[in-house]
Amino acid sequence: MSFIEVKNVSKTFKISKRRSGVPGMLANLFVPKFEKKEAVKNIGFNIEKGEMVGFIGPNGAGKSTTIKMLSGILYPDSGEINVGGYIPYKQRKSYVGRIGVVFGQKSQLQWDLPVIDSFELMKAIYSVPDDVYKKNLSRFTEMLDMSGFIEQPVRQLSLGQKMRADIVAALIHSPEIVFFDEPTIGVDVVGKETIRSFIRELNEQDNVTMIFTTHDMQDIEKTCKRLIIIDEGSKVYDGTLSGIREKYGTSRQLDVEFGCMEDISSIDKVDIIELENNKKRFVFESRDVHINELMNHLLSNYSVRDINISEPEIESIIRRIYNKEVVEA
Amino acid sequence: MKDVLHLIGMYTKTTAKSWFQYRVDAVLKSLAVFLREATGIIVIWFTLLKFDDLNGWNIYEMLFLFSLLFLTYGIMIIFFTGLRDFGSTVRSGNFDRFILRPRGLLFQIIFVNSDWFAALGHGGLGITLFLISAGKVGIRWNMYNAVYYIFTVAGGVLIQGAVFLFLATLNIYLLQTNSLKGLIYWNMRKFAGYPISIFHKAIQFFMIYVMPFAFVNYFPAQYLLRKDDMSDYPEIFMYLTPAVGIVMYLIAYLFWRFSIRFYKSSGN
Ligand SMILES: Nc1ncnc2c1ncn2[C@@H]1O[C@H](COP(=O)(O)OP(=O)(O)OP(=O)(O)O)[C@@H](O)[C@H]1O
Ligand SMILES: [Mg+2]
Numbered sequence: 001m002s003f004i005e006v007k008n009v010s011k012t013f014k015i016s017k018r019r020s021g022v023p024g025m026l027a028n029l030f031v032p033k034f035e036k037k038e039a040v041k042n043i044g045f046n047i048e049k050g051e052m053v054g055f056i057g058p059n060g061a062g063k064s065t066t067i068k069m070l071s072g073i074l075y076p077d078s079g080e081i082n083v084g085g086y087i088p089y090k091q092r093k094s095y096v097g098r099i100g101v102v103f104g105q106k107s108q109l110q111w112d113l114p115v116i117d118s119f120e121l122m123k124a125i126y127s128v129p130d131d132v133y134k135k136n137l138s139r140f141t142e143m144l145d146m147s148g149f150i151e152q153p154v155r156q157l158s159l160g161q162k163m164r165a166d167i168v169a170a171l172i173h174s175p176e177i178v179f180f181d182e183p184t185i186g187v188d189v190v191g192k193e194t195i196r197s198f199i200r201e202l203n204e205q206d207n208v209t210m211i212f213t214t215h216d217m218q219d220i221e222k223t224c225k226r227l228i229i230i231d232e233g234s235k236v237y238d239g240t241l242s243g244i245r246e247k248y249g250t251s252r253q254l255d256v257e258f259g260c261m262e263d264i265s266s267i268d269k270v271d272i273i274e275l276e277n278n279k280k281r282f283v284f285e286s287r288d289v290h291i292n293e294l295m296n297h298l299l300s301n302y303s304v305r306d307i308n309i310s311e312p313e314i315e316s317i318i319r320r321i322y323n324k325e326v327v328e329a
Numbered sequence: 330m331k332d333v334l335h336l337i338g339m340y341t342k343t344t345a346k347s348w349f350q351y352r353v354d355a356v357l358k359s360l361a362v363f364l365r366e367a368t369g370i371i372v373i374w375f376t377l378l379k380f381d382d383l384n385g386w387n388i389y390e391m392l393f394l395f396s397l398l399f400l401t402y403g404i405m406i407i408f409f410t411g412l413r414d415f416g417s418t419v420r421s422g423n424f425d426r427f428i429l430r431p432r433g434l435l436f437q438i439i440f441v442n443s444d445w446f447a448a449l450g451h452g453g454l455g456i457t458l459f460l461i462s463a464g465k466v467g468i469r470w471n472m473y474n475a476v477y478y479i480f481t482v483a484g485g486v487l488i489q490g491a492v493f494l495f496l497a498t499l500n501i502y503l504l505q506t507n508s509l510k511g512l513i514y515w516n517m518r519k520f521a522g523y524p525i526s527i528f529h530k531a532i533q534f535f536m537i538y539v540m541p542f543a544f545v546n547y548f549p550a551q552y553l554l555r556k557d558d559m560s561d562y563p564e565i566f567m568y569l570t571p572a573v574g575i576v577m578y579l580i581a582y583l584f585w586r587f588s589i590r591f592y593k594s595s596g597n
Contacts, residue, residue, distance in 0.1 A: 112347040113346055117343065121339055124336045
């Protein structure tokens with residue numbers, strides 16, 4: 001039994017088509033019209049205690065919906081979810097004290113009040129003991145470099161400062177599982193780096209289990225070993241970050257700088273792209289073309305000054321998965 | 330229990346602190362609510378000066394009717410602001426946060442926020458009207474009718490709270506219920522300032538059995554004032570306000586418990 005188990009979970013939203021005016025309103029009440037949207041389709045995965053999993057997919061893929069089901073906000077239509085022995089949407093009150101949720105799009109801080117007041121409120125809501133509260137507060141503010149603005153009203157904070165404060169608010173009760181839904185949205189490079197290293201440290205030192213959604217691949221590359229990709233509500237990849245290259249990243253590119261202008265005759269199954277200054281790029285699938293043979297062919301027939309082989313970036317593979325340009329190798 | 334009281338204290342402190350961020354604003358807003366409602370009453374006052382009485386009710390007796398309406402609303406809104414605003418809480422996604430906290434949902438809705446502007450505006454007007462009218466309507470105050478008054482105010486608070494809870498629950502099914510609230514709550518409330526006996530039977534029926542404002546002020550006022558038009562209604566109605574409040578609230582609460590599992594969050 002894994003720590004987090006998700007089995008064949010689906011969720012369809014009924015979006016009501018609204019009519020206006022008093023007659024329309026009554027009609028809405030008694031004969032509602034619906035349009036269906038399958039947000040999550042038959043998703044399943046297991047996560048072990050202490051794992052940190054990146055959860056990505058294009059806009060509308062169903063990431064937030066999945067997080068909401070995992071955290072007990074939404075009932076799944078079908079399938080089963082078990083997190084640390086709890087069924088989130090059925091045992092809400094005892095369950096939610098053990099999790100923390102950060103919605104990057106939706107702050108939970110008290111807008112008009114100093115940051116610290118929101119933390120004090122969290123302390124009361126979660127009945128956090130004094131010593132635990134003090135310890136967490138000083139540790140988190142130190143790690144996230146927050147001492148400069150903790151007394152300031154939330155409305156005066158920058159996006160990045162607010163996000164850090166929101167993260168602390170979600171963690172002040174020492175949850176053993178944390179769901180991050182876009183915790184770096186709108187944050188600058190330095191801020192992102194602070195948040196990433198905080199998340200990493202919490203995972204390594206406190207063995208907190210985490211799921212992390214984002215649109216920034218750097219976030220994933222710098223924090224998670226494991227990646228789940230969903231698209232249009234279905235899971236399309238679940239494995240290590242490097243595994244994604246093996247599975248999808250089978251194309252290679254060879255950038256070659258020639259000694260002079262060479263006119264290269266076409267090569268079977270290789271795309272040749274002209275670059276500037278006598279440079280050309282050769283793109284091919286590694287299963288179709290043997291790299292040694294291609295290099296031999298070039299070296300023996302043309303004057304080559306420099307040669308450089310590269311794998312596609314994870315980011316570009318992901319982009320191609322979203323665009324449905326790649327199939328499994 | 331201590332823990333819960335502490336939390337309620339923290340919620341109240343938080344609301345009050347945000348409130349005092351805009352101190353002048355706060356006073357002005359309460360005053361604005363007070364004046365807006367009071368203007369309505371003054372207009373009615375001048376209209377009624379043309380009549381000696383309305384079905385046997387003189388102007389002070391009618392102010393007494395009004396005072397119950399405003400007082401109960403003022404108290405009710407301290408506790409049920411969260412239900413009044415529940416539609417926007419759901420639409421903005423803030424309700425998701427309530428679900429994520431290890432506390433009762435209705436508990437959070439009730440204690441997280443209180444609209445003190447409305448409470449002071451309406452409640453203040455209720456008390457003002459009570460002070461103006463109570464001495465002039467011939468009530469001989471004693472222990473019994475003071476206790477009756479307290480229970481009846483509590484009942485009136487619960488009746489309106491139940492309606493707010495019911496309308497809030499409808500938000501789980503339809504993301505917009507403001508127009509419905511306008512239709513059945515605020516429109517009916519306009520009638521509730523007058524003795525219901527002056528209205529058409531259909532409206533009376535509505536005020537007694539559907540949106541029972543009659544139990545918020547008319548029947549309680551009858552107990553204290555004993556006007557002739559009470560003979561149109563069963564005597565027992567004068568004693569039912571607390572029971573009507575409790576029953577309505579229970580029904581609304583069960584409807585809420587049943588409905589909450591259909592909550593579907595909001596998209597981004
Ligand atoms: N409460 C809701 N009611 C109706 N439809 C919804 C609701 N929440 C989400 N949806 C729809 O379900 C689909 C999945 O949405 P979801 O928010 O899970 O996507 P996401 O992967 O988080 O996207 P993003 O990257 O934009 O945050 C979308 O088509 C969205 O419009
Ligand atoms: Mg999302």
